[in-house]
Amino acid sequence: MPTRASRSPKAPKAVRSLRTQHFLSLLDLSPADLADVLQAGLQLKKERARGVRRYGATALAGQHVALLFEKPSLRTRCTFEIAVRELGGDVIAPPQDVAMGEREPIADVARNLERWVSAVVIRTFAQDRLVEFATAAPRLHVVNALTDEEHPCQALADLLTLQEQFGEVRGRTIAFVGDGNNVAASLAQGAMMLGMHVRLAAPADYEFTPEIVAQLEGLARRGATYTLVRDPRKAVDGADAVYTDAWTSMGQEAEAQHRRKVFAPYQVNEALMRASGDAVFMHCLPAHRGEEATDEVMDGPASIIFDQAENRLHAQKALLMLLMGR
Numbered sequence: 001m002p003t004r005a006s007r008s009p010k011a012p013k014a015v016r017s018l019r020t021q022h023f024l025s026l027l028d029l030s031p032a033d034l035a036d037v038l039q040a041g042l043q044l045k046k047e048r049a050r051g052v053r054r055y056g057a058t059a060l061a062g063q064h065v066a067l068l069f070e071k072p073s074l075r076t077r078c079t080f081e082i083a084v085r086e087l088g089g090d091v092i093a094p095p096q097d098v099a100m101g102e103r104e105p106i107a108d109v110a111r112n113l114e115r116w117v118s119a120v121v122i123r124t125f126a127q128d129r130l131v132e133f134a135t136a137a138p139r140l141h142v143v144n145a146l147t148d149e150e151h152p153c154q155a156l157a158d159l160l161t162l163q164e165q166f167g168e169v170r171g172r173t174i175a176f177v178g179d180g181n182n183v184a185a186s187l188a189q190g191a192m193m194l195g196m197h198v199r200l201a202a203p204a205d206y207e208f209t210p211e212i213v214a215q216l217e218g219l220a221r222r223g224a225t226y227t228l229v230r231d232p233r234k235a236v237d238g239a240d241a242v243y244t245d246a247w248t249s250m251g252q253e254a255e256a257q258h259r260r261k262v263f264a265p266y267q268v269n270e271a272l273m274r275a276s277g278d279a280v281f282m283h284c285l286p287a288h289r290g291e292e293a294t295d296e297v298m299d300g301p302a303s304i305i306f307d308q309a310e311n312r313l314h315a316q317k318a319l320l321m322l323l324m325g326r
Contacts, residue, residue, distance in 0.1 A: 001020055001110065017038045017233070018322045022142040024127070026152045026189040027287045031221055033182030033322075034159070034193050040318035041311070051263055053086070060089030063118040067091060067144070068099040068109075071250050075285065076145050076259040079313040081122050085208050087139045092117065100124060100133075105271050107136035116141050119324050121145045125251060141324045147293045148182060148251065154284050155186035156315035161308045162241060165280055170195035170222050175239040175276070176203045177232045179259075180208045183284050188216055189227065195222030202228070202233035203262050210216065211219065232266050243282040244268045244292045260291065268293040273302060280304050 005307045013319050015036035020028045037224070040056075047055050065084045069077060077093075084091045100106060100122070113120055119141035122130055127149040134142040143154055148303070162169050176184045176192055182200045184293055188208070189197045198216070200207060208216070216226045229235040236242050248256040249262040273281060281303045298305060 015322060018319075018326065020323070021123060021138070023319060023323060024130055024134060024142065024144045024151060025052060025150050025192070026186050027219075028152075029193075031193045032189060034156075035129045037156060037315065037318045037322060038160050038163055040322060041156070041314040042163065044321075045311070045314040046315050048086075056087050056321040056325065058088040059321040060087040060118075063324065064116065065089055065091055065119045065121060065320070066113050066117045066278070067093045067145075068098050068120055068122045069123070070096060071146065073123055073145070075309050075312050076123060079305065079316055080145065082313055083317040083320055087125065087317060087325070089118075089320075106132050109133070110137035110140065113137065119320070123147075143319070143323070146182070148249075150186045151182045151284070152186045152190075153312065153316055153319070155182055155190040157223050157308055157311040157320060158187055158243075158282065158284070159190045159195060160311045160315045161282070162196075162305055164292075164311075165207055165304065166207050166240065172198070172240040173197040173199065174241040174282075175199040175229075175232075175235045175236065175279070176242060176243045177235060177246075177268055177272070178244045178263055179206050179249075180212075180246060181245060181249060182209070184243075185212050187243065188212075188217055192216050192219040192224045193221055194227065195224045197225045197227070199227045199239065200236045201230070201232040201266060203230070203266070206262070226238065232268075233275045234273060235273075236272060238277060239276050239279045241282055242268060242273060242276050242279045245284055245294050246286070246288050248288075263292065267291070268297055270294065270300075273297055285309055 002231040003267050081091050121143045125148050127147040130144055130147055142204050153285035180200055191198050200246045283305045
């Protein structure tokens with residue numbers, strides 16, 4: 001899909017190493033850090049498209065990264081494996097039954113891996129498991145590849161995609177329609193840091209918690225605003241991007257039937273996209289086609305869902321390079 005940016009992107013400026021040991025949350029980044037990761041991601045993507053491997057090609061030379069995944073993964077696993085290798089590092093993937101505390105305490109797993117690898121990418125359930133791991137191994141770089149509470153790597157890819165589409169994203173509006181889940185929370189955090197307006201269209205009991213709302217208000221820069229809207233048509237009116245996610249996430253399968261009823265009015269279909277005006281459509285995937293979004297929308301001209309998926313690679317390469325590059 002052609003970019004909607006009003007002008008050609010400028011040549012990337014120099015970026016700095018991140019001032020954080022871990023990436024457990026978007027909140028670990030300052031607005032300047034976030035801008036640097038996105039800028040580096042765009043540069044890495046351009047070079048890869050030209051078949052060039054200069055920028056960051058040896059950033060992880062001699063370093064190993066462990067992938068510890070307790071949840072199934074396509075995009076996250078593939079893109080992290082490729083990212084590490086394209087930065088000159090190597091990947092190990094311990095079996096799930098020995099990786100996250102099933103045979104021994106999480107802290108002991110962390111202390112072992114700390115002796116062998118430079119970083120660990122973790123996809124798990126509760127955020128506190130991730131924090132426990134990072135606390136036990138202070139020499140490691142720990143990256144959140146998804147928890148029940150946050151999905152910061154997805155947010156990096158989403159924001160990178162929006163920058164490709166629009167150039168300057170300050171003042172743009174993104175409407176998230178559906179469950180105020182981990183994807184929505186991380187996306188809102190990053191968007192507010194970049195000066196975007198965020199609208200959440202969610203039914204009662206599925207909106208952001210008061211703690212997340214307070215976080216967003218504290219993150220707001222350059223006039224960014226957050227608004228909760230019950231009516232999805234009002235939420236998308238005039239929005240630049242409409243985003244949705246699966247109504248039932250991993251671990252919520254017992255709630256699936258109830259959630260289908262609650263979220264049925266929040267389906268993103270052609271009528272809702274028309275109500276937006278000229279918005280792009282976004283989804284983090286995997287999708288339950290015909291539930292949260294129709295095939296016509298997902299495969300339609302406004303859809304940038306596979307751009308988002310592609311940009312997982314470039315955003316994560318940039319993150320690893322700036323987090324642990326030498």
